[in-house]
Amino acid sequence: MKLDAKIPEGPLADKWTSYKGHMNLVAPNNKRRLDIIVVGSGLAGASAAATLGELGYNVKCFTFHDSPRRAHSIAAQGGINAAKNYQNDGDSVYRLFYDTIKGGDYRSREANVHRLAEVSTDIIDQAVAQGVPFAREYGGLLENRSFGGVQVSRTFYARGQTGQQLLIGAYQALSRQISLGSVQMYNRHEMLDVVLIDGKARGIIARNLLTGELERHAAHCVVLATGGYGNVFYLSTNAMMCNVTAAWRAVRQGALMANPCFTQIHPTCIPVSGDYQSKLTLMSESLRNDGRVWVPKKQEDAKAIREGRKTGVDIPEEDRDYFLERRYPAFGNLVPRDVASRAAKTACDEGLGVAPTGLAVYLDFASAIERYGKSKAHAKGLHHPDKATILKLGEEVVAEKYGNLFEMYEKITGENPYKLPMKIYPAVHYTMGGLWVDYNLETNIPGLFACGECNFSDHGANRLGASALMQGLADGYFVLPYTIGQFLSADIRTPRFDPNAPEFLQAAEATQKRIDQLMSVKGSQSVESFHRRLGKIMWDYCGMARNAEGLQKARQMVLDLREEFYRDVFIPGTTDEYNPELEKAYRVADFMEMGELMILDALNRNESCGGHFREEYQTPEGEALRNDEEYTYVAAWEYRGWEEEPILHKEPLIFEEVELKSRSYK
Amino acid sequence: MELKLKLKIWRQKNNKDKGRFEQYEVMANEHMSFLEMLDVLNEQLIAEKKEPVAFEHDCREGICGTCSMVINGQPHGPMKGTTTCQLHMRHFKNGDTIVIEPFRAKAFPVLKDLVVDRSAFDRIIQAGGYISVNTGQAQDGNAIPIEKEEAAKSFDAAACIGCGACVAACPNASAMLFTSAKVSHLGLLPQGEVERHRRVQAMVKQMDEEGFGMCSNVTACEAECPKEISIENIARLNRDYIASVFGSDVKA
Numbered sequence: 001m002k003l004d005a006k007i008p009e010g011p012l013a014d015k016w017t018s019y020k021g022h023m024n025l026v027a028p029n030n031k032r033r034l035d036i037i038v039v040g041s042g043l044a045g046a047s048a049a050a051t052l053g054e055l056g057y058n059v060k061c062f063t064f065h066d067s068p069r070r071a072h073s074i075a076a077q078g079g080i081n082a083a084k085n086y087q088n089d090g091d092s093v094y095r096l097f098y099d100t101i102k103g104g105d106y107r108s109r110e111a112n113v114h115r116l117a118e119v120s121t122d123i124i125d126q127a128v129a130q131g132v133p134f135a136r137e138y139g140g141l142l143e144n145r146s147f148g149g150v151q152v153s154r155t156f157y158a159r160g161q162t163g164q165q166l167l168i169g170a171y172q173a174l175s176r177q178i179s180l181g182s183v184q185m186y187n188r189h190e191m192l193d194v195v196l197i198d199g200k201a202r203g204i205i206a207r208n209l210l211t212g213e214l215e216r217h218a219a220h221c222v223v224l225a226t227g228g229y230g231n232v233f234y235l236s237t238n239a240m241m242c243n244v245t246a247a248w249r250a251v252r253q254g255a256l257m258a259n260p261c262f263t264q265i266h267p268t269c270i271p272v273s274g275d276y277q278s279k280l281t282l283m284s285e286s287l288r289n290d291g292r293v294w295v296p297k298k299q300e301d302a303k304a305i306r307e308g309r310k311t312g313v314d315i316p317e318e319d320r321d322y323f324l325e326r327r328y329p330a331f332g333n334l335v336p337r338d339v340a341s342r343a344a345k346t347a348c349d350e351g352l353g354v355a356p357t358g359l360a361v362y363l364d365f366a367s368a369i370e371r372y373g374k375s376k377a378h379a380k381g382l383h384h385p386d387k388a389t390i391l392k393l394g395e396e397v398v399a400e401k402y403g404n405l406f407e408m409y410e411k412i413t414g415e416n417p418y419k420l421p422m423k424i425y426p427a428v429h430y431t432m433g434g435l436w437v438d439y440n441l442e443t444n445i446p447g448l449f450a451c452g453e454c455n456f457s458d459h460g461a462n463r464l465g466a467s468a469l470m471q472g473l474a475d476g477y478f479v480l481p482y483t484i485g486q487f488l489s490a491d492i493r494t495p496r497f498d499p500n501a502p503e504f505l506q507a508a509e510a511t512q513k514r515i516d517q518l519m520s521v522k523g524s525q526s527v528e529s530f531h532r533r534l535g536k537i538m539w540d541y542c543g544m545a546r547n548a549e550g551l552q553k554a555r556q557m558v559l560d561l562r563e564e565f566y567r568d569v570f571i572p573g574t575t576d577e578y579n580p581e582l583e584k585a586y587r588v589a590d591f592m593e594m595g596e597l598m599i600l601d602a603l604n605r606n607e608s609c610g611g612h613f614r615e616e617y618q619t620p621e622g623e624a625l626r627n628d629e630e631y632t633y634v635a636a637w638e639y640r641g642w643e644e645e646p647i648l649h650k651e652p653l654i655f656e657e658v659e660l661k662s663r664s665y666k
Numbered sequence: 667m668e669l670k671l672k673l674k675i676w677r678q679k680n681n682k683d684k685g686r687f688e689q690y691e692v693m694a695n696e697h698m699s700f701l702e703m704l705d706v707l708n709e710q711l712i713a714e715k716k717e718p719v720a721f722e723h724d725c726r727e728g729i730c731g732t733c734s735m736v737i738n739g740q741p742h743g744p745m746k747g748t749t750t751c752q753l754h755m756r757h758f759k760n761g762d763t764i765v766i767e768p769f770r771a772k773a774f775p776v777l778k779d780l781v782v783d784r785s786a787f788d789r790i791i792q793a794g795g796y797i798s799v800n801t802g803q804a805q806d807g808n809a810i811p812i813e814k815e816e817a818a819k820s821f822d823a824a825a826c827i828g829c830g831a832c833v834a835a836c837p838n839a840s841a842m843l844f845t846s847a848k849v850s851h852l853g854l855l856p857q858g859e860v861e862r863h864r865r866v867q868a869m870v871k872q873m874d875e876e877g878f879g880m881c882s883n884v885t886a887c888e889a890e891c892p893k894e895i896s897i898e899n900i901a902r903l904n905r906d907y908i909a910s911v912f913g914s915d916v917k918a
Binding site (some may be wrong): 050051054065066067069075118122125126127128130133136140141142159163164168172173175178185206221239240273278281377408411412414481526528529570572581 | 678679680695697698699701702705706709711712713715716717718720722723724725726727728729730731732745747748752754756778779781783785786787788791792795796797798799800801802803804805806807808810811812813814817818820821824825827828851852855857858
């Protein structure tokens with residue numbers, strides 16, 4: 001298979017503009033005759049469905065949630081990047097492009113990333129027009145802050161709820177199209193297969209989660225916006241229902257899965273506290289604008305803290321190691337996520353962790369509270385404020401910036417982060433890998449598109465903070481609605497497809513068989529217990545650090561677990577009712593196949609880059625060591641079932657604009 | 667600390683079944699979240715080959731609005747400004763009996779056990795809870811300065827997570843807090859001003875058609891709202907509604 005990324009000719013900065021000017025269009029009277037299925041209603045799905053509806057297409061949008069507003073984009077906290085340069089600090093489209101390529105450790109496509117940087121500014125305008133209440137300054141203009149891996153302030157934010165507010169904006173745009181009849185919304189429907197006719201994606205099989213009925217839906221093309229696969233690890237910051245099933249079913253029909261081993265471990269999450277734990281909670285990266293990351297210098301101090309004999313405030317300044325500031329003076333606490341996570345792991349591996357489990361470092365706001373307090377006191381004309389006044393004023397400023405995050409932390413841990421430093425540890429957060437797509441966001445299956453986190457497109461081996469919201473909305477509002485015309489313009493005379501066609505009936509039957517097979521096992525172990533075990537294998541061997549020996553072992557463990565699953569899983573209830581256990585079962589079945597592929601990809605990539613850290617490949621200082629000679633490519637995997645090995649297809653990455661350098665934040 | 671708990675949980679097979687309370691015992695610990703305690707119960711039931719308790723949940727960090735349930739008579743349980751998923755077991759005592767029911771309202775029919783259908787909320791938004799701007803029509807984001815405090819007020823209303831606790835808390839099962847939060851979020855911004863009158867009429871009409879009750883200023887909604895949305899929004903909706911019906915020619 002020859003992978004053609006279909007990158008337009010011409011200089012990098014002109015590619016998108018000139019491509020848009022020359023691409024095929026579909027006339028308004030023809031749009032009315034074309035049907036599009038959008039699966040997913042998060043930022044990418046809702047924005048795509050709404051925009052396609054506005055353009056005049058007939059859209060059907062599917063979500064497994066009870067409402068499109070629940071999609072996990074809602075939980076994004078910190079912000080969204082855009083090259084507006086409102087702060088006059090030297091930002092530009094080129095700089096956002098460059099930061100993203102470098103942040104991704106030179107494993108993403110230049111043309112896609114440049115386009116992302118170009119349309120980033122339109123997203124902010126659109127969101128403001130929809131009524132997204134971004135943070136503002138006293139002059140009434142939009143405020144910005146800084147995120148990891150960059151030296152400008154280009155992140156727009158809405159308190160610690162940026163994802164919520166952007167999703168509500170997209171949800172409202174979608175709701176408007178639903179009321180106008182251009183989008184038909186299917187809540188509580190989960191896609192369980194994509195249907196191909198003559199090799200093109202022409203519909204889906206969707207399970208009605210209330211009745212269990214398998215419905216057949218036909219269209220001229222299918223757009224997947226179904227999110228990432230971080231829940232392979234069981235414990236992650238993803239919502240409980242996030243899953244890979246829709247994307248994986250596409251892979252099962254021949255779509256390629258690209259760079260599956262590129263997963264992002266976010267450095268600042270609330271640490272694991274017990275075996276019953278169901279998910280991990282993120283503390284936004286924005287906190288690293290003001291929080292300082294440290295561990296005690298002495299192991300005996302760390303031990304005393306772990307045993308509850310001391311707390312963070314008992315450790316004097318000279319006995320603290322602010323290890324990010326020490327190791328990376330140029331970026332300090334705002335190094336990218338992969339770098340910060342590995343540094344935290346190193347500190348804990350050295351016995352300096354500060355939670356009873358040994359797996360936590362501090363994120364400390366004491367100096368920020370003091371700094372803000374003094375400045376606030378000065379602004380109020382208090383020239384000799386006492387310590388208590390400074391702390392009070394400083395805490396007010398910090399509360400205004402991060403109040404909801406501090407509250408969330410206190411609710412979960414029962415500790416007051418204004419008084420005691422937060423304890424944090426890295427956790428799985430995002431997946432850079434995903435369905436392989438070309439410049440049009442089309443997979444190798446014609447008519448099957450992938451938007452947002454479920455594609456592999458823009459973040460290389462590591463995503464920069466506040467770029468997921470940017471990419472989801474860029475794809476849905478400003479890229480796909482154009483590029484989908486390249487496919488649909490050839491279909492303006494194609495009549496509507498019949499959901500009773502043999503291809504649909506066969507796909508529905510195969511799906512029913514899969515479900516019946518799972519139900520008929522009638523074993524003794526719960527789905528949840530298998531998911532936990534899978535997650536542990538993946539975290540231990542394919543998590544923050546990997547090596548060939550461990551990965552080989554892990555592959556066998558996953559295969560054994562899968563065999564046990566199909567022999568001994570127990571699913572209560574029946575197939576024709578609301579049955580969350582059954583939903584979990586078919587999702588976990590797909591997670592196991594995906595997990596194996598992640599392991600294979602990690603084994604194949606004999607280098608360290610971004611979130612993929614192979615212990616065998618590191619510099620003497622413990623930094624990631626890339627191998628550009630051999631691995632400057634996208635690894636796109638063709639899955640061929642249990643009996644045959646997957647086939648690796650390589651798309652070489654060609655850098656015309658950016659020079660490949662060792663990535664340094666020192 | 668280990669907690670031995672008695673749970674009285676509403677079980678209802680589907681929306682035709684009458685439903686009843688059933689009693690369970692579970693061992694929890696103080697670090698668990700409330701939903702993790704229910705996970706433990708469900709694993710126990712599955713091990714006994716019994717049907718687990720159906721409840722909805724997703725983000726488990728208090729923002730998606732999926733989790734619901736009434737705990738000891740209070741939507742989302744006893745803690746102020748807290749969703750069920752953020753409620754931790756350290757707020758309960760060993761030996762406690764906890765009564766768990768679904769949100770109850772005519773407009774929120776029970777689907778199974780603790781799961782209810784809240785799609786009426788979606789239809790209220792579809793009736794007018796948006797600003798009519800197509801993708802690509804926007805002007806520069808800084809073209810309209812918005813006073814910081816006004817923007818903050820709009821945000822306070824926009825923080826609604828659409829969980830439905832306001833309806834469950836209200837003796838009339840009114841959806842006024844939810845509806846007024848959206849009316850305020852958009853109406854307080856200059857971008858939303860143009861459609862202000864049309865929006866409030868259309869949303870109120872839909873709210874009435876869905877079978878939600880009247881607001882009689884009980885204010886339980888505000889007390890139970892996990893995002894602490896203020897009833898000032900209801901007053902604002904009423905002002906807008908009266909102004910739009912009597913003071914303008916706009917008819918939704």
